[in-house]
Amino acid sequence: MHRVAVLAVPPVTAFDLTIPELVFGAALVGGSPGYEVRVGTPEPGLVAATGSLKVSVPHGLDVVDGAHTVIVTGTGARGDADPRVLAALRGAAAAGSRIASICTGAFVLAQAGLLDGRKATTYWPFSAELAERFPRVEVVGDVLFVDDGDVLSSAGLMAGMDLCLHLVRSDHGAAVANAVARLALAVPVRFGGQAQAAAGPPPESRAFSLAETRAWALGRLDEPLPLGELAAHAHTSVRTLTRRFRAETGLTPLRWLLEQRVDRARELLEATDLPVERVAERSGLGSADSLRHHLLRRVGLTPRAYRDAYRKQRAAGRGREG
Template identity: 60%
Template sequence: MHRIALLAVPPVTAAELSIPEMALGLARVDGRPCYEVVPCTTRAGTDVGTGTLQIVLRHGLEALPAADSVLVVGAGGRDEADPELLGALREAAAGGKRIASVCGSVFVLAQAGLLDGRRATTYWTYAAELRRRFPRVTVQPDVLYLQDGPVVTSAGLAAALDLCLHIVRTDFGTAVANDVARLVLAAPVRSGEQTQLIAEPVPVRPGISLAGTREWALRRLHEPLTLADLARHHNSSVRTVIRRFRAETGQTPLRWLLDQRIDRARELLETTDLALDQVAQRSGIGSVDSLRQHLVRRSGLTPSAYRAAFGRAATHR
């Protein structure tokens, strides 16, 4: 079982603690929990809540050495952090632990020096401040989450769920992550490169929405779909399809298609024994060489290594 220290930097809201605890707590392999989530703060027994809400955590920084990952949450991250907290984070990072942050808690990672020379993201309204205060950090303000080596940063509170699904997928594969997404009624794992600034998340006029066209495309990922095919199904122009895709998903149609195909390939590698050329064909990626290129870029693993890590044989060991 992977142990995650959920480190609160007060003040924190209940949602900042409950979203990661819920999402990670739902991850299962053969009915067994994948994670133990341990909420903690700098000093155990103190109230870390915001406003009138009282939240008292039982664990202090002693939870960090025993953890495999540390996930930092809390608006207090933008202020000057406690030196003891920063020291504990540096020790955790030096010990090879994965370090992650949600929203404004990225400032704690920056103060600890864990983002120097790395790419990072945060809630878009904090991006300019992060860039100004920490010039050694390459700030990318227009993505949902971003992993640079063992450090993962994410945007605002809603992106915490995307971050958790990314963590589950990294540790246990796409199929397990998508099971969690279904349980919380969320979209399947989204690419971190999707923009935070989606112009129209829920279209006002359903007849104009591309939801039906996206569902149609998901059933035909193995086919060589083009922009013209999408426009024809939506009964609109290519220009309209491109504009609507950006408004509803934050991505271009072709980028969205590639992400879906990579995720389909991952699921096939995890859940079937199909040969690699069949995985490439059924996912719509085409060739084994293309499959290898995209999977290495996205996960750092070749198709064979990915199957060995997340395939049926691996999950039943």
């Protein structure tokens, strides 16, 4: 089983701390848990949070020993991190663990030297500070998360869920990650390069949502879905539909449909032996040429190469965890 160690650096951001347990704890592989999650801190017991709460953390920093993935969640302490935490992170990285941060956890990784010469991100209000304090880090502002191989980082709050879903997908494929997203009522896929919702205009009333229309469309990806049909299902105009899609997903309706269709194709390539032409039809991309074009744009691989690479990665992952 893939072991995930979560490091709580006081004062912890309580919401961030719950995300890995929520996402990885819900990931089932072949009906069995895909991950074991343990949370540790330098001084086990009650740990201060950034608000008025305290959280109970039962384990120490030994949770990183033998962990496949180590995640540092958000913290209100962006100054000097506990040397014991930094030593534990350096040891985990040297042992081959995958290292990740959520929100201001990036400051801890940077202090450990694990972001030197790498791309990284953090919650947008702190991006400039991260870049100024750690000039050897290539800070990528206003993205949801950055995957730099064996070191990953995300923006704050829901972007931490996006990062964890990305890790599940990398480990176990689209079907498992999408099942977790459905349980969490989260957007199945938001890619790392998507912008953080920073200083934009205030959202419109939440009384109107396109969640039902998006769910309806997901069940019909293999059918033509023109804007007029989507607008009719949402009982609104095409203009309002487009505006609300941008507000709720950051994408236009047609762009969102394309991303969902490519994601469906990836899931079918991973989980089935269907010919590429049938994958294209069932995902709504129409033809093998269209599937090839969009998959090359997204991941840089042809459909057959993607299927082969995924299966090799899965076989290698089972070997490491065995």
